Amino acid sequence: MSRAVSDTPIRRSSDTSQFKSVGKNPPRKESREKVTGKAKYIDDLTFEGCLYGKTVRSTIPRGKIKKITFEPGVPWEEFTVVTAKDIPGKNVVALIEMDQPFLVETEIRHMAEPIALIAHPDKGLVEKALTKVRVEYEELPAIFTIDESLSGRNIQRGRDNVFKKYHIQKGDPAPVFSRPAIVVIEGEYWTGPQEQLYIEPNGVAAVATPDGVTVWGSMQCPFYVQKGLKPLFNLPDDKIRVIYCVTGGGFGGKEEYPTLPAAHAALLSWKAGGRPVKIIYDRMEDMWATTKRHPCRTRVKTAFAKDGKLLALQVDATMDGGAYLTLSSVVLSRGTLHAFGPYACDHVTIDTRAVFTNSPPYGAFRGFGAPQTIFPLELHMDRAADRLGIEPHELRLKNILHKGDTMATGQKMEDEMDIEGILKKAMTESRYLEKRKSHREHNRTASPVKKGIGLSLFFHGAGFTGSGEVFLDSRAGLEITPAGTVRILTANTEIGQGSFTTHSQIVAEALRIPYEMIEVAPPDTAVVPNSGPTVASRTCMIVGELLRRAADDLRDLLIRSSGLSNNGYGPDEFRRAASAHAEKNGVTRVYAKYKPPAGIHWDDQTYTGSAYGAYAWACYVCDLETDLTTYQVEVKDFVAVQEVGRVIHPVIAGGQIEGGVAQALGWALYENVVLKQGVMQNTQLTNYILPTTADTPPIRVFFYENPYPNGPYGAKGLGELPMDGPAPAVASAVAFSLGGKFISSIPILPENICEILK
Amino acid sequence: MTAKISFTLNGKPWTGNVHPLKRLLDTLREDAGLTGTKEGCGEGECGACTVFLDGQVVMSCMVPTCQAEGKKVTTIEGLVSDGDLHPMQDCFIQEGGAQCGICTPGMIMAAVAYANDPDSAEDMREALAGNLCRCTGYTRIYESVKKAMEKMSVSEIR
Ligand code: FES
Ligand code: FES
Numbered sequence: 001m002s003r004a005v006s007d008t009p010i011r012r013s014s015d016t017s018q019f020k021s022v023g024k025n026p027p028r029k030e031s032r033e034k035v036t037g038k039a040k041y042i043d044d045l046t047f048e049g050c051l052y053g054k055t056v057r058s059t060i061p062r063g064k065i066k067k068i069t070f071e072p073g074v075p076w077e078e079f080t081v082v083t084a085k086d087i088p089g090k091n092v093v094a095l096i097e098m099d100q101p102f103l104v105e106t107e108i109r110h111m112a113e114p115i116a117l118i119a120h121p122d123k124g125l126v127e128k129a130l131t132k133v134r135v136e137y138e139e140l141p142a143i144f145t146i147d148e149s150l151s152g153r154n155i156q157r158g159r160d161n162v163f164k165k166y167h168i169q170k171g172d173p174a175p176v177f178s179r180p181a182i183v184v185i186e187g188e189y190w191t192g193p194q195e196q197l198y199i200e201p202n203g204v205a206a207v208a209t210p211d212g213v214t215v216w217g218s219m220q221c222p223f224y225v226q227k228g229l230k231p232l233f234n235l236p237d238d239k240i241r242v243i244y245c246v247t248g249g250g251f252g253g254k255e256e257y258p259t260l261p262a263a264h265a266a267l268l269s270w271k272a273g274g275r276p277v278k279i280i281y282d283r284m285e286d287m288w289a290t291t292k293r294h295p296c297r298t299r300v301k302t303a304f305a306k307d308g309k310l311l312a313l314q315v316d317a318t319m320d321g322g323a324y325l326t327l328s329s330v331v332l333s334r335g336t337l338h339a340f341g342p343y344a345c346d347h348v349t350i351d352t353r354a355v356f357t358n359s360p361p362y363g364a365f366r367g368f369g370a371p372q373t374i375f376p377l378e379l380h381m382d383r384a385a386d387r388l389g390i391e392p393h394e395l396r397l398k399n400i401l402h403k404g405d406t407m408a409t410g411q412k413m414e415d416e417m418d419i420e421g422i423l424k425k426a427m428t429e430s431r432y433l434e435k436r437k438s439h440r441e442h443n444r445t446a447s448p449v450k451k452g453i454g455l456s457l458f459f460h461g462a463g464f465t466g467s468g469e470v471f472l473d474s475r476a477g478l479e480i481t482p483a484g485t486v487r488i489l490t491a492n493t494e495i496g497q498g499s500f501t502t503h504s505q506i507v508a509e510a511l512r513i514p515y516e517m518i519e520v521a522p523p524d525t526a527v528v529p530n531s532g533p534t535v536a537s538r539t540c541m542i543v544g545e546l547l548r549r550a551a552d553d554l555r556d557l558l559i560r561s562s563g564l565s566n567n568g569y570g571p572d573e574f575r576r577a578a579s580a581h582a583e584k585n586g587v588t589r590v591y592a593k594y595k596p597p598a599g600i601h602w603d604d605q606t607y608t609g610s611a612y613g614a615y616a617w618a619c620y621v622c623d624l625e626t627d628l629t630t631y632q633v634e635v636k637d638f639v640a641v642q643e644v645g646r647v648i649h650p651v652i653a654g655g656q657i658e659g660g661v662a663q664a665l666g667w668a669l670y671e672n673v674v675l676k677q678g679v680m681q682n683t684q685l686t687n688y689i690l691p692t693t694a695d696t697p698p699i700r701v702f703f704y705e706n707p708y709p710n711g712p713y714g715a716k717g718l719g720e721l722p723m724d725g726p727a728p729a730v731a732s733a734v735a736f737s738l739g740g741k742f743i744s745s746i747p748i749l750p751e752n753i754c755e756i757l758k
Numbered sequence: 759m760t761a762k763i764s765f766t767l768n769g770k771p772w773t774g775n776v777h778p779l780k781r782l783l784d785t786l787r788e789d790a791g792l793t794g795t796k797e798g799c800g801e802g803e804c805g806a807c808t809v810f811l812d813g814q815v816v817m818s819c820m821v822p823t824c825q826a827e828g829k830k831v832t833t834i835e836g837l838v839s840d841g842d843l844h845p846m847q848d849c850f851i852q853e854g855g856a857q858c859g860i861c862t863p864g865m866i867m868a869a870v871a872y873a874n875d876p877d878s879a880e881d882m883r884e885a886l887a888g889n890l891c892r893c894t895g896y897t898r899i900y901e902s903v904k905k906a907m908e909k910m911s912v913s914e915i916r
Contacts, residue, residue, distance in 0.1 A: 036835070
């Protein structure tokens with residue numbers, strides 16, 4: 001089954017010749033360290049006198065702790081042991097709500113919940129000791145499914161086990177469904193949990209004394225960790241320092257979660273009198289205990305005119321949030337705001353909720369709720385096309401949003417957009433129509449290998465939802481170094497997405513100096529301003545724009561005060577002016593603060609207005625084969641066409657799309673989280689299957705560039721977009737290969753195909 | 759219960775007192791101080807810990823240190839000679855083959871082994887199938903390896 005490795009130059013459609021850095025492909029800032037093995041990830045750092053920490057976790061899903069016994073056979077007197085009783089401040093993770101303890105005090109809410117912590121200088125001994133901690137429980141009845149949660153029989157959260165609900169209303173769909181001469185289609189869809197599976201597991205180190213706490217770790221959001229630790233130790237901001245280490249992938253899995261191990265390591269260090277403590281999860285613990293993508297059940301009901309015009313749309317989606325709120329309300333919000341797709345429809349209702357179960361909390365994962373609602377709608381469109389006897393692309397063309405149309409939230413499409421162009425480009429590049437015809441012919445033959453091709457059309461809103469960016473109130477800065485170069489100061493972490501590089505390009509462009517003259521300060525809460533979390537496809541678009549503005553101010557400052565010419569300058573002149581300024585004035589930093597773009601209004605009460613300032617638009621096409629003897633699906637070709645504003649670094653941007661597509665193909669076809677008592681059972685790479693080189697098809701990436709007026713040089717966010725589209729395109733192509741038999745839940749495993757063919 | 763174990767590490771003799779069953783991965787990282795070799799799974803599935811043992815690709819998380827006795831061990835740190843990067847490392851930089859970088863040292867070792875002996879696998883996909891990358895979707899990795907192989911065939915760098 002050898003397949004050609006595709007030649008995939010990343011194609012783009014705009015002219016960037018006016019730029020010196022933007023649109024070019026300079027080597028990534030940190031890549032030399034990465035390819036030589038010199039980059040220091042958390043587990044590569046050594047600390048004098050370090051203790052190794054481990055977490056004692058619950059082995060029941062719900063109940064009370066009766067007794068903890070430290071059994072003989074281990075020199076316990078040499079160990080540092082921490083339970084909830086040792087916590088100096090508040091035993092609660094400060095996130096959206098204060099509902100999750102760092103260590104269980106009374107009631108266990110889910111499997112693998114942290115109960116106690118142990119640490120010792122001998123790593124091997126800590127592992128052995130972990131097996132000698134016995135916890136006795138009094139078990140209580142638990143709930144594991146959405147239906148159990150909503151049944152009302154076991155209420156553990158509020159009055160109804162519902163964390164959060166949203167409702168969007170545009171027009172009134174109800175009467176439309178009883179109109180004559182319409183086609184009503186209903187469906188129920190399911191998307192399963194998914195493990196982020198960064199290749200570097202979660203890990204932190206901490207030193208904690210009453211004078212202050214310092215944490216080093218693998219993380220996306222140093223300031224989230226700082227915020228989470230403040231109440232735990234009753235310390236002010238400046239006494240909690242959080243330092244990012246090179247981070248081996250995040251995908252959302254290191255957004256909110258690292259606060260827990262950071263707090264645990266810090267508590268152990270506190271108890272051990274300030275000795276450094278490292279906690280590095282092994283793969284099994286990481287998969288067993290940490291967050292996953294929220295599973296989601298969605299019901300879609302549509303009314304179409306016979307010609308395919310979408311008359312009414314009702315979506316009802318329920319996400320399993322797990323045992324604590326963590327970020328579920330915001331994940332749900334993004335899911336809600338992507339549930340109606342890129343279609344114009346006068347009558348829409350969207351109802352969503354996130355519910356409590358006794359599962360470990362589900363958390364942030366690339367796409368953040370959007371993939372869960374895009375999958376049902378897009379697959380539903382395909383089922384509708386099938387029922388209406390209209391080609392799927394034609395059904396979409398009949399209903400897509402154009403400039404001037406309004407979304408379900410009432411947001412008017414004001415910017416230039418060309419969804420039709422994107423769809424057509426994807427069809428051309430994938431030879432969609434031709435293949436639908438030839439595949440159909442092929443599938444009439446006796447061959448046990450059936451072919452399918454399917455597409456999806458979707459958008460992803462960049463940045464925080466609604467007024468989120470205003471609340472974040474981000475600041476980013478630039479510093480002049482004594483050498484006359486410029487250092488970027490942001491809290492945004494390089495987690496593989498290339499932010500150090502794209503930020504440097506933006507600053508270099510704005511200052512009109514070479515990329516090589518820009519460096520990036522490692523995110524450290526003691527050094528950088530809070531420019532917000534590294535999430536939500538916001539780092540390049542939102543923080544990049546702050547940096548561009550700071551760069552403008554910095555240049556003006558040098559022109560005013562240090563004799564930099566207003567009529568152009570070379571790198572040496574800049575260097576001279578900058579170092580003269582630094583010499584005269586000492587450390588000089590220039591900051592820019594977030595300002596919402598004009599015309600962006602959002603109402604949190606009614607869920608109306610501009611949910612996002614910018615949308616990236618895309619059409620993906622998946623071409624695959626289903627083998628009816630093995631029930632295996634093999635993706636043969638994948639085309640990803642998107643409009644993401646200006647592309648700052650085509651190779652990095654292409655890499656984001658390719659990686660996101662592969663991750664989404666995993667979600668659609670391979671990655672099956674097996675749950676028992678609410679917790680993952682297949683916690684190894686031998687039984688949780690990631691796409692390897694053998695499973696990943698050629699991924700062909702095309703960018704349409706349509707500069708966004710409020711992004712740096714026109715850039716929009718793109719990191720999450722590729723997670724949204726592949727699953728529905730896969731499911732649609734599988735259905736095509738099976739002669740129109742739709743499988744409406746993912747992952748689509750061989751057993752599901754076998755089942756539907758029976 | 760440690761024992762004296764010696765091998766050639768990146769061209770230089772190395773001797774240490776380690777438990778003979780200690781994973782080679784840990785010996786390299788903890789005793790030899792070479793942290794370029796990474797751990798992604800600890801069970802031979804991800805390839806982040808790939809090194810050469812007498813020129814053969816092995817997952818160092820699955821190799822007890824005693825097996826290296828008297829042999830030649832090459833890690834990512836050993837690819838740089840006199841400060842010059844190996845063409846494979848160079849091309850991973852140029853072509854965007856490294857994103858978060860955690861799989862990169864292992865991936866580069868596997869890629870170098872394939873480039874040195876393209877007959878060892880049917881194609882690049884097969885050669886790299888034991889190395890997981892969650893970031894790239896592999897496309898940029900293929901581009902990097904292809905470029906490096908072109909360069910290597912011209913300069914005959916091995
Ligand atoms: S750490 Fe050795 S193969 Fe994953
Ligand atoms: S670059 Fe991140 S896992 Fe490969």
